[in-house]
Amino acid sequence: MTANLTATSAPTAVEAVDLRVTLDGACILDGVDLTVAVGEWVTIIGPNGAGKSTLLRAVGGLLPASGSVSLFGTPSAKLHRRQRARVVATVAQSPVVPPGMAVFDYVLLGRTPYMPPLGRESAADLSAVHDVLGRLDLGRFADRPLTTLSGGERQRVFLARALAQGATLLLLDEPTSALDIGNQQEVLELVDQLRRDHGLTVLATMHELSIAGEYADRLVLLAGGRMVAAGPPRAVLTEELLATHYRARVRVIDGAHGPLVVPVRGPAEQQS
Template structure:
C-alpha cells in the first residue's frame, strides 16, 4: 500500500451501484477519518448494506473506493483482508464448524499458503473469545448457538482478523440489550486504544447516536444528511425520510429517539 498517513480510512467518490439493473446507490460521497466511528442510517432499501459491501470489496466499485489512500482495485485479496474486516448481517456458516475453528478463519490473511495457525494466532483468538464472553464455547458448533451468541462469534472472527477498518452491518440486531452494550463498548474501546476505524449501519437510532462520532443519513441511494448525531437525528429529518412519528430528546451520550403514536383524529 502507498504511504497514506494523512489519507482517510475510507474515501468514497461518486459511488454508484446497480443490482439487477436497479440503481441502489446513486452517487455517494463519503469520507471516514482514521479512528472515527461513522454510522450510516436510513429507511429500509436506502442502500446501507450495499454501501458497506462496496467498501469491503464485495461489490465491484474499484475506482470509487479508496482505503487508507489506496484504490480498492489495487489491493490483493489478502492485503484487503488485513485492512478491512466485515461483520455481515447473516454470514454463511459452514455446517458442523466449531466456534474456535470459525474464529480462527479470521487469522487466514496471516497464515502462509499450506501453513497452519501459530501459537500467536491461537492466543489472539482466545483473547477475543474471552473479551466477547465466549469462553467455554470453543467446541460448540455454530448451529447450536442462539442468534445472539452467533452474532458475538461473527464479531469475534472480525476482531481476530486484526484489521484496522471494521465494517459492522447491523451488529447488534440479534443481541439482547446487555450484550448490545457489551459488544459496542468493546468495539469503542478497541477503537480508542488501537486506532480502529468503524463504519457501521444500525437500525436502533438511539444506540447509534450514543456511539457514533458522525452519522450519515441515506435515502433513495443518496446522502441526505451528514454530521454529528444531534444534527442528523432530528424530528424533521426522521419524519421526512422514515415517515415516522418520533420525539428526540437530549441524552447524556447523544440524542434519544422515542417512537410515538400518531395523534388520533377525532371522529
C-alpha cells in the same frame, strides 16, 4: 440535497468518491461521497431500501461499484483480496456458519489471509485466536459448537473472527439486529472499548436510531441511494429530517450521550 461527509484533519481510513452501484438494472447507490477518519465511528442510517448495506459492502470491496474507494490512503482496486482482508474486516447481518463448527475453528477462519494457499495455520495464528477469545471473554466457549450459543454470545464470536484478521477497519452491518436491548448495549460497549484500546475504525449500519446516536461520532443518513444528511448525531437525528425521510412521527429528546428518538402516535382517526 446531497451531503458530503468530510472527516476532520485526522488521517483517513476510508475515502469513497462518487460511489455508484447498479444491481439488476436498478440504481442502488447514486454518487455517494464518504470520508471516515482513522479511529472514528461512523454509522449509516436510513429507511429500508436506502442502500445502507450496499454502501458498506461496496466500501469493503464485496460489490462491483463505479467511482473510487481508498482504504488508509491506498486505492482499494490496487489491493489484492488477501491484502484487503488484512486491512478491513466485515461482520455481516447473518454470517454463514458451517454446521457443527466450533467457536475456536470459526474464529480461526479470520486468520485465512495470513495462511499460505493449501497451507495450515501457524503457531502465531493459533496464538492470535487464543488472544482474541481471551479479550472477548470467549475462552470457555472455544470447543462449543457456535450454534449452541446465545445471540449475544454468537455476536461476540463474529466480532472475534473479525478481530483475529488483525484488520484496523471494522465494517459492521446491523450488528445488533437480532439482539435484545441488553445484548445490544453489551456488544456496542465492547466495540467501543476495542476501538479505544486498539485504535480501530468503525463503519456500521444500524436501524436503532437512538442507539446509533449514542455510540457513533457521526451519522450518515441515506435515502434513495443518496446521502441526504451527515454530521454529528444531534445534527442528523432531528424531527424534521426523520419525518421527511422515514415518514415517521417522532419526538427527539436530548440525552446524556446523544439524541433519543421516541416514536409517537398520530391523532386517532374519527370512527364512523
